[in-house]
Amino acid sequence: MHERARSPEDKARRSEDLLVAAEAIALETGGVRFVTVAAVTERAGLHRTGARRYYASKEELLLELAERGWKQWAESIRGSLDGRSGLAPNDVATVLATTITALPVFCDLLAHVAMTLEGDVDMERARKFKINSFAAHDELVGALAASSNLDIPRVRALVAATIALAGSSWQVSHPTPSLAALYQQVPEWGHAAMDFEPRLRLLLGALADGLANLETVAET
């Protein structure tokens, strides 16, 4: 057991330790649905009640993990663009598909955020999430538009589709244990569910080309 956190730096580190522990458990168990505060607390080496000082609930912890995921995605896109310019629509789609696929726990969280997490925390926590996730969103949209020949409304539409497709594809390609057992009996059903990244690349590439060919896409 660590000592009680005393300085702001200690607190920030503990808070990050808990997020890292939650992410590791989600990866090992097959999804954030299997994450519990007790397991996260133990994994992070905190006292049984220690996590409550950082996150009032599992939902708060997971929403914080999603917020961190938005920041990581924006950073990963910036790194992947690395000063390139004039990218074709299909290149933008590839950057989006590659970077989001590399963040599987974020993909898993996307569906949970809209369905439960945002509504299960108090309003100020939801507000903080909205502010920070929109900031990361606007940053990555701006970076992609500046590096490509797609304008802001087209990139925004493509990013919205990326989130929806990656979020729902992750759920379909990571079935619950009982459904996984059914897929073992009927392999073609499982096969249809599992092609996460190729499907995402195909759809986003075609969508990017289609958006580029539209005369105009309205600001939303």
Added chain:
Amino acid sequence: MHERARSPEDKARRSEDLLVAAEAIALETGGVRFVTVAAVTERAGLHRTGARRYYASKEELLLELAERGWKQWAESIRGSLDGRSGLAPNDVATVLATTITALPVFCDLLAHVAMTLEGDVDMERARKFKINSFAAHDELVGALAASSNLDIPRVRALVAATIALAGSSWQVSHPTPSLAALYQQVPEWGHAAMDFEPRLRLLLGALADGLANLETVAET
């Protein structure tokens, strides 16, 4: 109170009454998340324990409602095609967007099916759902391909995107009560969440054009 159902026809009617009641409650309350077996039973005019003879759990009832939604969607697409042929990619996108938007409870259920419902029922119930929903899926894909100049793999990709986009857009555009309260304070966040049908039309139209322009789309 109705009398106890005796004939197979009575049982089928009761079972359908329960689905109709569940759908009505989902529409009135703002989503299937608010549906309870007790409310459905009362609404359908059954005895308190009557629903259990038809559905062992809320999850079974909702999965049955989703299965019915697949059939309704396939029928609605067939009706909307009505012998037309040679449809352009954008017309196919319009048929998909219009017909699925007209089935809001089905849109709501799409996210729940993959995240929880399929895994929360027993394997035989999940198998029945898979068989019947794949049958409706294959039927509507075949009808759209036969009526348009898109081939089966392209229509299949477009339908997969429709499901993912409609499913996640429904969740985003129907926030929980606490999130709705936040949107009243910050209207631009709510505004971004609410453009369900125009966003779906834009994305599916662009995707259909992009798919049509690809040299080939592999069978999946």
